[in-house]
Amino acid sequence: MANFADVAKQFTDFYYNQFDADRKQLAALYRENSMLTFESASVIGAPSIVEKLASLPFEKVKHAVGTLDAQPAPHDGILILVTGALLVDAEERPMNYTQTFQLLPDGAGSFFIFNDIFKLVYG
């Protein structure tokens, strides 16, 4: 199995690139029991999660990851904590955010997102 820190880095790069290019494509990273809490609103399951992400009130979005920390989690999972900046549409001032993911092995050599919590950070 790949090193958890390498997987965390690869996952995070892929996730935010995909989010910023076409966030509806993120469905493949979630399963039916995955959970997203976005600004304290929670939804369960890949279809509801992608519906939530697609409904967010911005079109153009760019994530800039500032820091990334990862730990091994139970049952070969990986826990990730990201802090970063988010630039949406014509806004010139980025918003700070933090996001934690728990990845679990999918049994086919890759990982899916079981837990996903996103929160804006106001200074």
Add this chain to the structure above:
Amino acid sequence: MANFADVAKQFTDFYYNQFDADRKQLAALYRENSMLTFESASVIGAPSIVEKLASLPFEKVKHAVGTLDAQPAPHDGILILVTGALLVDAEERPMNYTQTFQLLPDGAGSFFIFNDIFKLVYG
């Protein structure tokens, strides 16, 4: 079993009260395979974690939790994402931080910390 959101709230209140009163007492919340990543430096096991916490370069510390989100995690665990402000010693300006915990059941009706990642957030 208590509701995961209630446990998350009770845990977070207890953790930061204990941290601010006497952080060496936090040892009881960790186990030998628990992991702390504090500002990207990682240690494993309750003794090393408490040694790390005790060695932090401040005496007086006060956490103010701003937001708390929780999700059910695999195997009856609970994943928590906190954002808040930290005031240390004679500093008058609080620092923003984010912290994620993964709690696991201890088999005796309570929970211990398996994963703990702390990160300051710079605006």
